[in-house]
Amino acid sequence: MDAFFAANRATWDERVAIHLKDETGMYRMTDFRAGIDTLFPVEAAEIGDVAGRRLVHLQCHFGKDTLCLARRGAVATGLDFSPAAIAAARSLAAEVGVPARFVQGNVYDAPDLVGRSAYDIAYVTWGAINWLPDIRRWARVVAETLVPGGRLYLAEAHPTILAFDEIAGVIRPGYDYVTPADRPIAEDIDTTYTGAPDRLRSTRTYEWVHPLSAILTGLAEAGLRLTFFHEHELLPWRLFPMMVAGAAADQFVLPRDMPRLPLAFSLGAVKEGG
Numbered sequence: 172m173d174a175f176f177a178a179n180r181a182t183w184d185e186r187v188a189i190h191l192k193d194e195t196g197m198y199r200m201t202d203f204r205a206g207i208d209t210l211f212p213v214e215a216a217e218i219g220d221v222a223g224r225r226l227v228h229l230q231c232h233f234g235k236d237t238l239c240l241a242r243r244g245a246v247a248t249g250l251d252f253s254p255a256a257i258a259a260a261r262s263l264a265a266e267v268g269v270p271a272r273f274v275q276g277n278v279y280d281a282p283d284l285v286g287r288s289a290y291d292i293a294y295v296t297w298g299a300i301n302w303l304p305d306i307r308r309w310a311r312v313v314a315e316t317l318v319p320g321g322r323l324y325l326a327e328a329h330p331t332i333l334a335f336d337e338i339a340g341v342i343r344p345g346y347d348y349v350t351p352a353d354r355p356i357a358e359d360i361d362t363t364y365t366g367a368p369d370r371l372r373s374t375r376t377y378e379w380v381h382p383l384s385a386i387l388t389g390l391a392e393a394g395l396r397l398t399f400f401h402e403h404e405l406l407p408w409r410l411f412p413m414m415v416a417g418a419a420a421d422q423f424v425l426p427r428d429m430p431r432l433p434l435a436f437s438l439g440a441v442k443e444g445g
């Protein structure tokens with residue numbers, strides 16, 4: 172398992188500088204630096220009041236969303252296993268003058284690294300759980316970080332659409348709907364998803380598709396009670412080349428003549444015992 176994490180960390184380390192440069196504008200760094208909240212419309216509408224709440228952002232990348240949440244008043248901690256991401260997050264926080272704590276380490280070690288029963292909100296979004304082999308263990312980790320009555324907010328690509336691929340302009344089943352922990356989807360990709368032209372040296376990625384049954388059962392087993400579950404027909408990145416711009420500049424949807432398919436889901440869950 173360590174070899175999978177090491178390869179993934181190497182590619183994420185390299186992507187940080189490319190994403191920060193933001194040549195394609197996907198990360199809206201100019202807006203962010205101007206003080207504009209750059210959370211995507213889905214989580215901006217659903218996250219609710221975070222002011223004064225202790226919030227842990229798991230897999231925070233270079234901390235932009237963590238800092239948006241801190242600007243909304245959260246007492247924010249971000250965790251990511253990429254040293255480059257954490258270094259960038261700390262300097263971005265200093266640059267924009269927003270206080271937040273950033274911790275480097277594997278999400279599976281989060282309770283030891285950021286604290287147990289220490290947070291009112293755990294925040295996990297867009298392209299996080301696909302890097303993790305064991306979703307039930309992840310759910311237990313999330314629950315451990317929360318105080319009783321604390322809540323998880325999760326927004327992710329929908330596992331239904333992750334089982335598909337665009338081949339010759341047609342969306343067809345391309346992957347199993349569940350990925351075994353010891354047999355991840357291995358791919359070699361020499362560019363990042365923002366569309367930037369930079370070539371990566373660390374091309375190998377290992378990813379896992381987790382079905383909704385595993386995610387929801389994992390949360391229930393960890394003592395996290397579902398408070399809402401939403402499905403969305405949009406994603407904040409172009410998963411397939413055929414996708415077109417949605418209502419907002421940073422949303423992508425399937426072409427209108429296609430059957431409607433769920434592209435994303437979001438959920439809230441509360442740790443029992445509050």
Ligand SMILES: C[S@@+](CC[C@H](N)C(=O)[O-])C[C@H]1O[C@@H](n2cnc3c(N)ncnc32)[C@H](O)[C@@H]1O
Pocket residue numbers: 176179180183184230231232233234235236237250251252253256276277278279296297298299302303
């Ligand atoms: C697509 S990004 C998440 C983006 C996030 N929505 C944000 O706020 O920008 C995925 C992140 O997960 C991190 N990551 C992947 N596997 C991890 C692991 N096992 N433990 C901690 N971080 C991990 C990567 O370093 C990367 O920063």
